[in-house]
Amino acid sequence: MIRGKRRRYNQENRRPALSGPHPAAATRAPQPGGRTGGSRLRVIGLTGGIASGKSTVSRALRELGAPVIDADLVAKEVVRPGTPAWRELVATFGEDILLPDGSIDRRRLGDRVFGDPAAVRRLNEITHPRIVAAIKDRLRALAAGEHGEPPPGVVIDAPLLIEAGMVDMVDEVWVVVVDAETQIRRLIARDNFDEKQARHRIEAQMPLEQKLAYADEVIDNRGPVGETKAQVRRLWERVVRRTRSGGIGSGSVR
Numbered sequence: 001m002i003r004g005k006r007r008r009y010n011q012e013n014r015r016p017a018l019s020g021p022h023p024a025a026a027t028r029a030p031q032p033g034g035r036t037g038g039s040r041l042r043v044i045g046l047t048g049g050i051a052s053g054k055s056t057v058s059r060a061l062r063e064l065g066a067p068v069i070d071a072d073l074v075a076k077e078v079v080r081p082g083t084p085a086w087r088e089l090v091a092t093f094g095e096d097i098l099l100p101d102g103s104i105d106r107r108r109l110g111d112r113v114f115g116d117p118a119a120v121r122r123l124n125e126i127t128h129p130r131i132v133a134a135i136k137d138r139l140r141a142l143a144a145g146e147h148g149e150p151p152p153g154v155v156i157d158a159p160l161l162i163e164a165g166m167v168d169m170v171d172e173v174w175v176v177v178v179d180a181e182t183q184i185r186r187l188i189a190r191d192n193f194d195e196k197q198a199r200h201r202i203e204a205q206m207p208l209e210q211k212l213a214y215a216d217e218v219i220d221n222r223g224p225v226g227e228t229k230a231q232v233r234r235l236w237e238r239v240v241r242r243t244r245s246g247g248i249g250s251g252s253v254r
Helices: 054-063 071-078 084-093 106-113 117-143 180-191 195-203 208-212 225-244
Strands: 007-010 015-018 042-048 068-070 153-157 172-177 217-220
Touching: 042 054, 042 225, 054 068, 054 153, 054 172, 054 225, 068 071, 068 117, 071 117, 071 153, 084 106, 084 117, 106 117, 117 153, 153 225, 172 208, 180 195, 217 225
Parallel strands: 042 153, 042 172, 068 153, 172 217
Antiparallel strands: 007 015
8 A cells, every 4th residue: 555646556566666746646636515515425436457356445445334336336227228328228239238138248248349449439428427427426325314424435436437537526546456467367267368368458448557647545456365455444544534533525526
């Protein structure tokens, strides 16, 4: 775990390394009112590359009592059969992206658009605005205490946090990092990819260096799970302390 906005990830030695302040981080200037309309709720954006172990971090946060909004689950909800997004996807990509129950076959849809920038752009145009709107609704509900007393913070777990333009919705960006060879091994074991497929999937994503330009915290997930959980605990406890001492969110959900 590395704190502050002065680090990048050095791919040569595969260690988090310090550098000068990055312009992208500096542009996220505080705004009055709190990202959830003036509440003390602090919003954390959790992201990372494919097979970086982000799910491990998300589970650790839940174990600590942090509410986590899973953008992947939200994405599944916004494309349920019969929804506007579902209808647009079927009209754009054809009925062969559907499973027998009428739901979207996400693996087939992913294979369909992979390597086709125009198709990826169209897919994102259909889904991203609806995902963002649904997440904002959940943030408002948490901040308003609709599910009990507002928590000190909430985590948005989103693989495409940056690519989908959700950075301005959060007060902090936490990036989970792991070396490329570990990503490849995990993709082969998890998704039954061969090595070439795994490398192509990694290369198709936003480069890690670009993600780290937005990072307020870097979680190093190359070691044992216990070490990762210890980093997560320290980060979440800091969020709780900061919120309770009056360090509220800095923007607003619109």
